[in-house]
Structures are given as C-alpha cells and as structure tokens.
Amino acid sequence: xxxxxxxxxxxxxxxxxxxxxxxxxxxxxxxPLNIFGPEMxxxxxxxxxxxxxxxxxxxxxxxxxxEGFFMIHLDFLxxxxxxxxxxxxxxxxxxxxxxxxxxxxxxxxxxxxIRGRATGMGSELALACDMRFASREKAILSQFEVGxxxxxxxxxxxxxxxxxxxxxxxxxxxxxxxxxxxxxxxxGYVNRSLPDADLDGFVDALATRIAAFDKQTILDTKxxxxxxxxxxxxxxxxxxxxxxxxxxxxxTQERIKTLIERGFxxxxxxxxxxxxxxxxxxx
Amino acid sequence: xxxxxxxxxxxxxxxxxxxxxxxxxxxxxxxPLNIFGPEMxxxxxxxxxxxxxxxxxxxxxxxxxxEGFFMIHLDFLxxxxxxxxxxxxxxxxxxxxxxxxxxxxxxxxxxxxIRGRATGMGSELALACDMRFASREKAILSQFEVGxxxxxxxxxxxxxxxxxxxxxxxxxxxxxxxxxxxxxxxxGYVNRSLPDADLDGFVDALATRIAAFDKQTILDTKxxxxxxxxxxxxxxxxxxxxxxxxxxxxxTQERIKTLIERGFxxxxxxxxxxxxxxxxxxx
Amino acid sequence: xxxxxxxxxxxxxxxxxxxxxxxxxxxxxxxPLNIFGPEMxxxxxxxxxxxxxxxxxxxxxxxxxxEGFFMIHLDFLxxxxxxxxxxxxxxxxxxxxxxxxxxxxxxxxxxxxIRGRATGMGSELALACDMRFASREKAILSQFEVGxxxxxxxxxxxxxxxxxxxxxxxxxxxxxxxxxxxxxxxxGYVNRSLPDADLDGFVDALATRIAAFDKQTILDTKxxxxxxxxxxxxxxxxxxxxxxxxxxxxxTQERIKTLIERGFxxxxxxxxxxxxxxxxxxx
Numbered sequence: 147x148x149x150x151x152x153x154x155x156x157x158x159x160x161x162x163x164x165x166x167x168x169x170x171x172x173x174x175x176x177x178p179l180n181i182f183g184p185e186m187x188x189x190x191x192x193x194x195x196x197x198x199x200x201x202x203x204x205x206x207x208x209x210x211x212x213e214g215f216f217m218i219h220l221d222f223l224x225x226x227x228x229x230x231x232x233x234x235x236x237x238x239x240x241x242x243x244x245x246x247x248x249x250x251x252x253x254x255x256x257x258x259x260i261r262g263r264a265t266g267m268g269s270e271l272a273l274a275c276d277m278r279f280a281s282r283e284k285a286i287l288s289q290f291e292v293g294x295x296x297x298x299x300x301x302x303x304x305x306x307x308x309x310x311x312x313x314x315x316x317x318x319x320x321x322x323x324x325x326x327x328x329x330x331x332x333x334g335y336v337n338r339s340l341p342d343a344d345l346d347g348f349v350d351a352l353a354t355r356i357a358a359f360d361k362q363t364i365l366d367t368k369x370x371x372x373x374x375x376x377x378x379x380x381x382x383x384x385x386x387x388x389x390x391x392x393x394x395x396x397x398t399q400e401r402i403k404t405l406i407e408r409g410f411x412x413x414x415x416x417x418x419x420x421x422x423x424x425x426x427x428x429x
Numbered sequence: 430x431x432x433x434x435x436x437x438x439x440x441x442x443x444x445x446x447x448x449x450x451x452x453x454x455x456x457x458x459x460x461p462l463n464i465f466g467p468e469m470x471x472x473x474x475x476x477x478x479x480x481x482x483x484x485x486x487x488x489x490x491x492x493x494x495x496e497g498f499f500m501i502h503l504d505f506l507x508x509x510x511x512x513x514x515x516x517x518x519x520x521x522x523x524x525x526x527x528x529x530x531x532x533x534x535x536x537x538x539x540x541x542x543i544r545g546r547a548t549g550m551g552s553e554l555a556l557a558c559d560m561r562f563a564s565r566e567k568a569i570l571s572q573f574e575v576g577x578x579x580x581x582x583x584x585x586x587x588x589x590x591x592x593x594x595x596x597x598x599x600x601x602x603x604x605x606x607x608x609x610x611x612x613x614x615x616x617g618y619v620n621r622s623l624p625d626a627d628l629d630g631f632v633d634a635l636a637t638r639i640a641a642f643d644k645q646t647i648l649d650t651k652x653x654x655x656x657x658x659x660x661x662x663x664x665x666x667x668x669x670x671x672x673x674x675x676x677x678x679x680x681t682q683e684r685i686k687t688l689i690e691r692g693f694x695x696x697x698x699x700x701x702x703x704x705x706x707x708x709x710x711x712x
Numbered sequence: 713x714x715x716x717x718x719x720x721x722x723x724x725x726x727x728x729x730x731x732x733x734x735x736x737x738x739x740x741x742x743x744p745l746n747i748f749g750p751e752m753x754x755x756x757x758x759x760x761x762x763x764x765x766x767x768x769x770x771x772x773x774x775x776x777x778x779e780g781f782f783m784i785h786l787d788f789l790x791x792x793x794x795x796x797x798x799x800x801x802x803x804x805x806x807x808x809x810x811x812x813x814x815x816x817x818x819x820x821x822x823x824x825x826i827r828g829r830a831t832g833m834g835s836e837l838a839l840a841c842d843m844r845f846a847s848r849e850k851a852i853l854s855q856f857e858v859g860x861x862x863x864x865x866x867x868x869x870x871x872x873x874x875x876x877x878x879x880x881x882x883x884x885x886x887x888x889x890x891x892x893x894x895x896x897x898x899x900g901y902v903n904r905s906l907p908d909a910d911l912d913g914f915v916d917a918l919a920t921r922i923a924a925f926d927k928q929t930i931l932d933t934k935x936x937x938x939x940x941x942x943x944x945x946x947x948x949x950x951x952x953x954x955x956x957x958x959x960x961x962x963x964t965q966e967r968i969k970t971l972i973e974r975g976f977x978x979x980x981x982x983x984x985x986x987x988x989x990x991x992x993x994x995x
Binding site for chain 2: 255276277278308309310331334336337338352355356358359360362363364366367368369370371373374375376
C-alpha cells in the first residue's frame with residue numbers, strides 16, 4: 147500500500163502514518179527532547195494542510211516516540227531569525243498560531259495522546275487538538291513561559307480559560323509550573339489521565355471507533371461545538387502579539403540568557419524538571 | 430386535595446404529581462425502555478406549559494420509574510411522519526428543542542434525578558434541566574446519535590460545550606459512547622453522582638429546601654445565571670437543522686436501518702449496551 | 713523597614729502587610745465572625761487602591777486569622793443606612809461590586825487562602841480573586857443569600873456560572889447551602905483543596921514564586937485571561953440591582969427579621985452551621 151506510510155518531509159522529526167484512509171497518526175520523533183526547532187514549523191504546516199485537504203481522513207492522533215517528552219517549547223539555541231519573519235498565513239495570523247487555529251477548525255477529529263512532557267508549544271499543540279488523554283505516570287503539562295518572562299504565544303490564555311475556568315487557568319499560566327497528569331485531569335487540562343499501560347489502547351480504540359462513523363455527521367457536529375467553544379481568532383492574534391512584545395523586552399532577553407546558561411533547551415535537569423527550574427532562576 | 434395529583438394527559442407515559450403547590454414531580458413511566466414516542470411530545474409540552482404558567486410552583490424534579498432507563502431516544506419504529514411536520518412554537522424552534530429552551534428559561538428550578546440510561550432525548554431533557562444528579566451505580570448518560578449518523582438535535586453541542594469544556598464535550602458527542610455516572614461527575618455532565626441508595630433522599634431534600642425559598646428571589650437569581658450560561662436560541666436552532674439534514678441523508682438512513690435490524694429501539698442488548706452497540710454496527 | 717508593616721486605616725479589621733515590595737498579604741481580623749461591617753468597606757477600598765497604584769507589587773494573598781471564619785456576609789445588625797447611599801465609584805457600580813471588579817482587573821495576582829467559612833461577601837471576595845485555595849478540613853464556601861430571600865449582590869451568578877458551569881452554579885446559589893472544601897474543589901469553586909497543614913506553605917510558595925516573575929509579563933498575560941474569562945461589568949451591575957430590589961421586598965425583610973431573631977449575625981449555631989440554618993428558618 148504505497149499510500150500507507152510516508153514522511154511529510156525529508157526531515158523526520160514529525161512523521162505522518164496512515165493507519166487507514168480514515169485514521170492517521172502523527173508522531174513526534176526528535177530526540178532527545180522533542181524540542182521545537184524552526185525546521186519543524188513547515189513540517190507541521192504540511193501535515194495540517196494534508197489533514198485539511200484529504201477527503202477521507204476522519205481522525206488524527208498526535209503522539210511521541212521520545213522517552214520523557216511529548217513535545218516541548220521553541221529551541222532558543224537554534225537560529226530563530228527566519229521564524230520571526232515568516233509571512234502571515236491566509237488568516238493574517240503568524241504561521242504557528244494559525245496552524246493551531248486551522249487544526250481546531252478542521253473537519254477532522256484530532257486527539258493528543260500525551261506521554262512525557264508537553265510544555266510551551268507542546269502544550270499549545272495539545273490544546274489545539276479536539277481532545278487530550280494523558281499517561282497518569284508519565285505525562286506532565288505546563289506553560290512554562292511566564293517563568294521566562296514570556297507571554298505564551300500559541301493561545302493558552304484563550305484556550306485554558308475556556309477549558310478550566312479563570313482561576314485554574316491563571317494558576318497554570320502564571321505559576322508556569324508543572325501540572326502532573328492527575329491534576330491536569332482534575333483541572334480539565336486533559337480529558338482524562340489513564341494508567342500508562344492503558345493509554346495507547348484507549349486512544350486507539352477511541353480513534354478507531356470515531357473513524358467508523360460518518361464523516362459529514364462528524365463535521366456538522368464538530369462545527370456546532372466549535373461555535374460554542376472556540377475562541378475568536380483575534381484573541382489568539384492578540385496573544386501572539388503580546389508574546390512577540392514580551393520576547394523583545396531586555397528583561398526577558400536577560401531571563402532567557404540566564405536560563406540558557408543554566409541548561410535550558412539542553413538534555414538534563416533543566417528540561418527534566420522545568421517547573422522547578424524556572425521557579426528558581428538564580429540557583 | 431383535588432389538585433394534588435393529576436395526569437397531564439390521558440396517556441400516562443409522563444405523569445405530573447404535585448407533592449405540594451411549590452414542589453412538583455414529573456415521572457417518566459413508559460416501560461420497558463422509556464423510549465420517546467411521538468405521542469410523548471404533546472405530553473411534555475403540556476407539562477412545560479403548566480410549569481411556566483403556574484403561579485406557585487418553584488421546583489420540578491424529573492425522574493423515572495422504569496428499571497434501567499431514565500429516558501432514551503426517539504422511537505424510530507414509530508410513525509414519525511407527524512413529528513417532522515409539527516409547526517414551530519412561538520420562538521420559531523421545532524417543538525422539541527423549543528420545549529427544552531422553555532424549560533431552561535422557566536422561572537422554576539428543574540432537577541433531573543437520573544437512574545438508568547439517559548441517551549438522546551433523555552440526555553437532552555436532563556441537560557435542559559437546571560441541575561442533574563445521577564445514581565452512581567445505575568445512571569448512564571450519552572448522546573449516541575453520531576454513532577447512528579445523526580447530528581444530535583436537542584442542543585447537546587451548545588450545552589455540553591458550556592458545561593464541561595470543548596475537549597470533553599467533543600469526546601462525549603463524537604464518541605457517542607456510554608458515560609457512566611462517575612465519569613459524568615468528573616466531566617460535569619451531572620452535578621454529582623451519588624450512591625443509588627442516597628439519590629432519592631438527596632434530591633428530595635434539595636427540592637424541598639429550595640421550594641421553601643422565595644419565588645421572586647429564585648427567579649431573579651436564575652435569570653442572571655441564565656444570562657451568563659445559556660446558549661442563544663439560534664445556536665439550538667442551528668443544531669436542530671443539522672439534525673434534520675443528517676437524518677435525511679441516505680448514508681444515515683442506511684445506518685439507522687442496519688441498527689434497527691440488529692435490535693435498536695427494542696428491549697435487549699442493543700439498548701442495554703447502546704454505546705458498544707453503535708460502535709460495532711457490523712457485528 | 714518603615715514600609716514593611718502598616719495598617720490601611722485606623723481600624724484593624726483588615727490588615728495589609730508587605731512581606732516584600734513584590735508580595736503583600738491582606739489579613740481579615742475582625743473576631744469573632746469576620747462579619748462584614750459597613751466600616752470595612754472603606755478599608756477594603758483603600759487596600760484595592762494601594763494594590764492598583766503601587767508600582768512594584770505583583771502578588772497579594774488574602775487570608776484570615778479568625779478561627780472558623782475567612783470572611784462572612786454583611787452585618788445586618790449594624791447601621792447600614794450609610795452603606796446603601798454610598799456614591800458609585802468611577803465605573804458607575806456601587807462601591808462593593810466595584811472593588812471586586814477592580815481587584816479582578818488589577819495588574820496584580822490575587823490569591824484567596826480560605827480557612828473557615830467564606831459566605832456572602834466573603835465568598836464574593838474569594839471569587840473576585842484570581843485564584844482560590846481552601847483548607848480541606850476547615851474551609852466552607854457558600855452563597856447563603858437566596859435562603860434569606862436575597863439575590864446575591866457581588867457577582868456570584870456571573871462568576872460561578874463561568875467557573876463551574878450552569879448546573880453546579882445554580883445548585884450552589886439556589887440551594888444556598890454550605891459547600892465543603894472537597895466539593896468546592898470538585899465543582900471548581902476553588903482551584904484546589906489542600907490538607908489544612910499544607911495550605912499556608914502551598915500558598916506562600918506559589919505567591920513567592922509568581923512574585924519573582926516579571927511584572928509586565930504577568931500583567932500582559934492576565935489581561936488576555938481577563939478577556940476570555942471575566943464577566944462584563946454590566947452583568948455585575950445587574951446583579952447588584954437585583955440584590956437591592958430583593959432586600960427592599962417585604963417578604964425578604966420578614967425573612968431576615970426571622971433569621972436575626974434566631975441568631976443570625978451572632979456567634980453560635982446560626983453562623984457556625986449557616987447552610988442548615990437558612991434551610992430551616994422555622995425551627
């Protein structure tokens with residue numbers, strides 16, 4: 147089956163595999179951290195476009211094969227010059243928030259299967275998916291950005307406020323701290339946390355189930371949930387602009403520099419215990 | 430007390446009993462499934478009108494006396510011709526979604542006491558009530574419709590999105606699967622799940638308590654919660670129209686036909702395990 | 713350190729202590745009930761103004777040092793004549809709801825650390841804070857007002873509906889009953905309930921953590937959560953007007969009179985078990 151397995155691009159950090167014409171898997175495979183390098187942006191874009199334009203796909207599951215990490219934040223050690231100057235997409239949004247907005251609005255059901263750390267862009271990707279399931283033992287979600295002086299740019303203020311209410315959203319985002327899977331379930335950050343041994347089977351059964359339903363019915367139903375639950379694009383745009391403004395401030399540049407000097411964006415304690423790390427930048 | 434007990438109509442599938450002038454009970458009694466036949470629509474309508482126009486009633490509890498079922502979906506084995514062509518009510522909505530909208534907006538506190546299965550219209554009735562309490566052992570909620578190729582028509586996309594957030598609402602509606610009481614509590618589908626032995630006492634105490642409060646104060650308070658939490662009617666209307674469109678599609682007609690051939694709408698495994706049933710239409 | 717400790721006013725019912733220029737504590741100390749007397753209104757106002765105008769403060773924690781009570785309702789035994797005729801603040805709202813609106817909108821993170829009873833205005837203050845943490849053993853939240861014939865005036869219809877969804881908000885407000893800490897956590901009334909022995913340490917660590925982050929980043933992030941989650945002022949104003957109207961009704965005056973005759977607003981069973989008390993006004 148020629149169509150069954152193909153790489154979205156020459157690079158293989160993000161792999162698209164078609165389990166069937168109805169049911170696709172997108173696997174993040176960029177060891178050791180699944181850190182988001184600028185080269186991953188067009189890969190994600192290509193996959194989102196494939197999801198939007200394919201006439202048969204109904205369900206897409208996002209997961210990771212890297213031990214300890216679902217997907218994390220931007221790689222601040224990479225050359226980011228290009229990324230900041232990318233032209234906006236058709237909606238006028240910067241490519242990253244735009245891809246997320248397109249994923250949420252797509253006529254396809256997206257499910258994040260979270261094992262390991264999902265922070266920054268990894269959390270934002272999970273939040274843009276229609277549903278999120280987490281490994282009870284191994285998933286940790288967070289938006290670490292405020293701890294680095296950055297306003298998160300991919301929409302968590304808009305999305306978490308609507309998922310878990312104002313009080314918990316403010317705690318998650320302003321504390322910038324790790325949220326283990328069970329707390330994520332209590333807060334509604336994820337649909338459910340499941341024993342790690344059950345996660346893959348559960349998500350696969352759910353995806354297979356939905357993939358057997360009628361595509362038009364799925365689309366018409368999702369459209370009505372979208373109307374009731376999605377933030378307006380302009381709110382996402384405002385968050386992105388606040389993110390760019392925060393990154394340009396000298397105080398933030400200084401915070402990021404200090405974090406990098408202490409191991410940020412590299413394998414080790416900084417990324418393995420990011421919540422604690424950004425809470426004690428001086429240690 | 431002449432006024433104390435009366436049947437809303439000659440048929441007795443839905444009984445209205447006035448415990449007191451302040452506190453009414455509506456009991457669904459249409460064995461063996463509490464399936465929703467077209468003849469029940471005017472009965473519900475008559476009860477909603479009584480709730481709206483009575484000057485004293487403050488609290489109405491909806492429950493069932495049929496083992497295993499709170500209230501389920503439309504009876505696809507009945508003659509539905511009449512139902513599709515009912516004239517719209519005063520708001521322009523079809524009678525079913527309109528009754529639900531009126532119940533939510535009424536100056537009376539409505540409480541669903543759920544024991545057994547509440548799916549389709551049964552779930553929609555519960556969701557239109559102001560509060561929902563579920564038997565931990567015996568309540569199962571769901572919107573099975575997408576599994577039959579149908580967009581749910583009584584507002585669950587609008588209501589569940591606001592009750593439990595986008596991720597969980599999409600899971601409940603698009604999976605079309607059974608939601609046991611404890612998961613329903615975690616998701617906010619119900620206020621609480623209670624041990625079956627405690628459910629009746631709890632709901633009765635709560636209803637009695639509220640029925641002793643001032644009617645005008647209840648109304649003025651509920652009105653402000655309505656403003657903050659009810660979906661606009663037009664969103665319910667859009668869902669109803671999507672439902673009708675889905676039922677008219679040949680693919681959906683085919684799905685429903687297959688389900689009926691396998692036992693849908695009849696006592697037995699199909700209805701007793703509806704989530705599993707619609708997930709495996711070919712078995 | 714001259715600035716470190718000062719009283720906001722000559723009265724000491726509400727004390728402001730600056731742990732550091734970044735991190736303030738506001739402690740309610742009006743034994744035996746932390747009941748809200750009219751003299752406390754300007755004290756709260758002064759503190760809110762200090763929070764709004766100080767250039768360095770980032771986090772403010774509200775707590776109580778009175779055993780059994782975080783903060784409760786208006787003191788109906790006090791001379792309330794002055795309070796009803798206070799001129800509106802700059803937004804046009806009455807001073808109480810306006811202070812709450814200003815606290816929610818302030819460029820400072822506010823955290824309620826709840827030990828003991830928080831009802832009426834005490835619950836409303838907690839709800840106006842950005843986050844709420846509760847002692848599992850000792851915190852009880854409620855909006856008792858409907859039980860006294862009063863529509864709550866400080867915004868709980870608007871705020872609870874958005875925090876916990878329509879069904880649970882209606883239950884909390886219309887039942888007017890006590891909500892223990894664990895139920896408050898399940899419903900999202902508080903972010904989390906914590907063992908009493910852990911509460912102070914947890915809140916202090918969270919406040920200290922956020923106080924080390926960048927003030928501009930906190931502000932820009934909170935502003936976006938505000939947009940997604942705060943009710944419009946006009947909704948709060950409508951609630952306040954409904955409260956005033958309810959208090960002017962003879963039926964409500966009669967209810968309050970009966971409650972006062974039975975011990976309301978005084979130390980003892982009425983306030984120690986307020987939920988039960990308002991549910992059985994005749995006993």
